[in-house]
Amino acid sequence: MSYPTFFNPEESYSRSEIEALQLDRLQATVKHCMHSPFYRERFRQAGLTPADIRTLDDLRKIPFTTKQDLRDTYPFGIASVPLDKCVRLHSSSGTTGNPTVILHSQKDLDEWANAVARCLWMVGCRPEDVFQNTSGYGMFTGGLGFQYGAEKVGMLTVPAAAGNTLRQLKFFTDFGTTVVHAIPSYAARLYEVMCEKGIDPRRDTRLRTLVIGAEPHSEDTRKRIEEMLGVKAYNSFGMSEMCGPGVAFECPEQNGMHIWEDYYIVEIVNPDTLEPVPDGEVGELVLTTLKREAMPLLRYRTRDLTRILPGECPCGRHHIRLDRMKGRSDDMIILKGVNIFPIQIETILMQFQELASDYLITLETVDGNDAMTVDVEMKDLSLDDYGKLQSLTREITRQLRDEILITPKVRLVPKNSLPKSEGKAVRVVDTRKKY
Ligand code: ADP
């Protein structure tokens, strides 16, 4: 059967078409936001009215919206429609204070499903595919977000939900799953259990495509997962404040994630000065929603650090590409005054073929000083091979020191000895005394 290349016409818009659409939608969004008590007050304080937004550059006159604003207005204070227009809410875990609530109208849910479907279609998902979703359902948007998107593509969709790995594997073989959505740490776990059970993914399953996202991971991690499972793995980026998955997604080129600019205006700013960074430099991603009805967000500071990849993508889409996420500004470890992102450590570790995929960074206070230990699981090295272990530990330590400029204590630990989580992997434990 022959299918169109693009899921929506907007997907193949030229730059000038994208920008014209963005201006229309920005003006409409700003007007609509005046139904929100929060934005009405923000605009009043800034001495702004919707009529002041005449060009896309005028966006910069609008104050930023932060996660703190969502908390301060918990639960419904930012909404731009009355509650009876809303049909769903999602909420973050709220481990650090009030949780945040995101409201959706029926129209928002339809658009969200469309955006996710567009992503899946882009990497070759078609109605003949069987899509298995290993995300938690419920408040975590990776569950329902992919469910509706995959159904919109027309795939047979298996809402397997998180955990119960043996059941996941049974579904793969019984239902002929071809596409899986999993967080990267869980994709590696699926493979480990396949090995334990003597399942060869290439021989015993029809797996072809993997969608991996929700947590930072390195290019080497992707390559490993692709090799293990015999699939192509595509990076998927989203967050609940922007609906969830479907914000940015890799195309078949696997070189950066196209962010759908008919839905979002992208800015990259210096997180300290809040000024735009020069083209192509890393900074904080700031997003303005362009088609949200229940709860549009203007200039939302995501705290995610990334950059815009320069140049055109050979796939023919003109929506800009975001580089792999470096992490969130609040994931940054400050150790002995040095700024370190966990992904820098992962990038080094995953280059060692002897190491498995799981690692844990522990930060402690030892004799009044900051110290870092990196525990990393080995693939199949025996603990008896002392000489080999020592030289490997030394080499890993040396490469980590070159990358992060401090010397961590590296411990090679047996496979499956580090704690596993059902949701996003916990990579950093900080037990340092806070003064
Ligand atoms: P929570 O805030 O509770 O983690 P979300 O599901 O909204 O819940 O998480 C969104 C965040 O997850 C993003 O802001 C980003 O930090 C991270 N994230 C999502 N997708 C990716 C990805 N592909 N690569 C790196 N980080 C990602």
Ligand code: ZN
């Ligand atoms: Zn592309």
